[in-house]
Amino acid sequence: MAAFGAALTVVVAVGLGVLFTRWIGLALDSATLTPPERVPFLGGGQPEVHAWSRFHVRYYAMALLFLAFDMEMVFMYPWAVVFVEEGAVALAEMLMFIVILLLGILYAWREGALEWA
Amino acid sequence: MGLRRALARLAAAAEAPVFPVIGAGGRSVAGEIALLGGVRVVDSPRAANVLLVVGGITPGLLAPLLQVHDQLPTPRATVWWPGEPVEHQDLRTVLGEVVVARPGDGDTLRGVFAELVGGGRLSDPPALPDDEPAEWRGVGPYGQGGTGMTGGVPYGRPLAKRSPDPDGLELDQLPLRIGPMFPPLPPGLILDIALQGDVIREVAVGDNPFLGHPDGPAPAGLDTALFLEAARRPQPVATIELARARHHLRWAAGTLRLHGLASESLRVLRLARALRPEHALEVETLARRLRGRRSLSWATRGVGVVTPAQVGFGPVARAAGVAVDARLDDPAYDGIGFSPVVNDGGDARARLRQRLAEAAQALDLANRAGARVRQPGPALEGPRGPLSAGEALPSAALVDLLPRLLVGQEWGDAMTTVASLDLDLEEAAAGARAGAPA
Amino acid sequence: MIRSGTVDIAFWMFSAGSVVAAWLVFRTDSMVRAAYWLLASFAGVGALMVLLNARFLGLVLVLMMAGEMTIMAVFMVMFMMNPAGLNPMTMVHQHRTAKIAGVFAFAGLALVGLVADFPDRPADARRDPTSDLGRELLGDSMLVFETAGVTLLATMIGAIAIASKRGRYGDAEQGSAPPALEEKPPEPAGMEH
């Protein structure tokens, strides 16, 4: 548990450290910016609308595939720990599990779910 | 304040981050900027402290220039390489603190930067008035300018609107006007893009900012000026071919940079700057090396396919497998073993290979041509296609091709496609003028 | 029962953080923020699990949820009008009922937790819970494990079949005329019943 505490300390400290970098600059010059200075860069023009919009994520099918396939990790980590001790049975069981999941990727690939443009 | 002084001393020795803006006649010098010592060309004005304006600013470029100027964070300075003669808008009348220098003068630029960082020079004030894009403060039920769920102008701009998509999902479409100073695109190109997700749904080419000036652009300032000159006066073949090789290498450098090979691109630029016919072997090696670069092929293969029916001239057509070349009918090239290089596929990869091979071939021809002089008369094969008096220059036709090519492409593919066509908006403008009935 | 000053402080910190983050999910207008508040809530629970010595479960929860919540954010942005909440809005219905139901659910469950008498049998802190879980998966619960595989396969195929426009069986839209729907809802912002 102490190790986790140390890790948390490090995470917080480095995070604050990076955050602090921004403040060095703000302390030097905190004048306000005019609206033209804040226009998003498009090569000289102004955007007509806010960039925040219902963004059409073209790879949604891949994202869904990931959601399901990612679960495999949860089973694989504990499997790795006891793998040598359980022996060939473990190898066979996981192989079966993975082959089942790979069918999903195969299906997705055949359906063209991995391409988008 | 000790920290500030210490930082300033360090910062003055840094490479000056420069955002270049290329105006009329600036293209021929543009390749030199990245090679200046102590200068670094950046992708976005937000990363720059020096705005470098190269060439003349036409009326169509003025407003975008002011906008980009204001997008540079302070401390910022503007350096102008006007070129000769100053025929366009005098920048000094619109941007107060402009330092004018001879094109290619890196020392002045470095000096301005050092002064700026050291505190000896005040940062440029904003060029545009302190105006909101729309009245929004205190408007609407929450005082942020919006009404209802999606109405009004929250914080000065409306929200995007939905639009159908072949995908069947009617989601928002961003109407974006990109350019004329957007680094991945050629200088001056304005694209009105309707972007849905990361895919381009509609494209229109905006007004060419080099057009519409009473005098029009001076052909002398074009990067193909030497070829236009050669179309009218006798010119040694070796000179023409050397210029062709240099042109293609500069283009290749830009393409490499776009594909994330910035340091490799500098190397190519350096080779292009000092190019002589004796460098045939180096260029040959370069062409072979880049041809064998798997990652580069992988990034460009199948992107932006142009069929011979769409473009029937120049390297673009030859990259699609058509052996058209004005040099075939040019007596100056008889007997020195010229036959056009051809690639197939017509995609961005083929065009890259095509131009690199043509650069190597051009040096080879320059060596073999000896003192042979080309006489004006037949059409001259320029680096983008044939140039002949009174006809539209090749860029114009290539620009017209863009809307059809880009629709349906992913953003990165679209940028690859545009870069692979080697467009020059200034040439397109000059071509349009030359092609128009007098 | 685990007792130690530091652990207690950590427990209160993560619990409070987790609950507050969960509450903020429904208080923010920005969909991205909502999704990441939910992630923060999960991360708090993950930390609590680590405190309970279920280290693997706690860490893997964060690992899974980072991906899942990002996908959640992306989908919310995709399908919500005004996804960044530039115009403030309250998109709720039956607010009072929902509040009452929430309070009742909390009170009921908390009461059960406080009143019921659960056996006090703490887990052996010296055992490695991760290898226990591994042995369980490969041994007694092998069937559960393989069933999960099949379930996930069904999920993948089902999700892609439902979501993709063009499957092997043609255009998903064919034969279904989309009824027209007004672009803008007639209700004003803040439609709270």
Place this chain on the structure above:
Amino acid sequence: MRWSSPLGAVVLVAGVLSAGAYVVAVLDVALGRLTAAGHLRLRHALRQPLDETALLLLTRPSRTERPDAQAWALAPALLGAMAAAAVATVPLGRGIAVADVADGIVLFGAAMAMVMVAVYLHGWSANSPMPLLGGYRFIALALSYEMPLALVLIAAALPAESLSVGAIVASQHDLWNVVRQPLGLPLYLIAGAGLAFWGPLDTADGPDLAGGTTAEVSGPSRVAWELARRFVLVAVAVMGAAVFLGGWQGPMLPGPAWMALKTLVLLAGLVWMAHRVARVRLERFVVVAWTVLIPLALVDVFVSGAIAL
């Protein structure tokens, strides 16, 4: 173990990250110059990163019209913090580890999964088209490299019979994993480059988006972001050195020196790759990641498993 005392832990991890980030910057300048001009000036390469940072610290941070300012400020901090968490799990010498916990590679995986959150937030918060596209591109990339990344680490955990990085290092006493599992390191480095959106996998901050998620970032915010991004690269190299190159083990030199040397080799490789390999086309990479990299990583797992039995 004084390295798990709060102060010791912070000093160790922050020191490794900062030193690593500086080395990355120097290598970047040096190898860039070597590619561009065929020679390098060491003095210039050593100074350039410091000068550039000083300049950025003197430049005003920009702000777009209506950004999500808090999230925008938080994104680099989150990115850097996650790199720190990843480094904390790695023993840098015999007994020199901040948090060599029993589930080390899960902690590493969780921290690296949060990278996706940080980059997406950085792109989203600016409310500007180019950063937005960059953020969305990164998600597509991350969803593709994440599985191979986790799988090759699991493969390395098989012979160690433990998820702890220390145990994985110890299991390479006789033979390094780079030899025992030849597929591991290449796959890991590809995924690692994606993690730090570095070199050929820099689709999020690429030049075709005018800088992508950094297109609207200037001054100190840029320092924070670039720093955090290099931290991630360092974390990738440190973990790679421990898991595939035998960690701190080696003859003659003390453990930390071996660790530093091996990390340096991996960093140099990653930086060299960035100057040498063109940026991938995202869509093509996604397909290849799912149909080639993930199956290869699974092959790596099962072959390693069969060997370990």
Place this chain on the structure above:
Amino acid sequence: MTLQALLVVGAALFGIGVYGALSQQTFVMIMMGLELMLNGAMLAAVAFWAMSSGGAPKGQLLTVIIMTVMAVEAAIGFALIIGIYRIRKADMTEKLKRLRA
């Protein structure tokens, strides 16, 4: 840190989830409510595992199953949202009700 305290925290998360799932109008927000409820359930499961079951591995397995359920729910839920949006161009439960009427 006691079992009771952990169960109260779990109940709080569950309660907020119930509130969210009932009050929100959009599918995705309802899904967030559901996930929050499962979050509370997971915490309770782990608390029981750690403090009241003597560390029976089945307790951990239950948590893993809940996680799987969350992933399945999310994937199918998102797929349904896409499918429905494609046909109805609507993302709200109320609008669907109106359409049905």
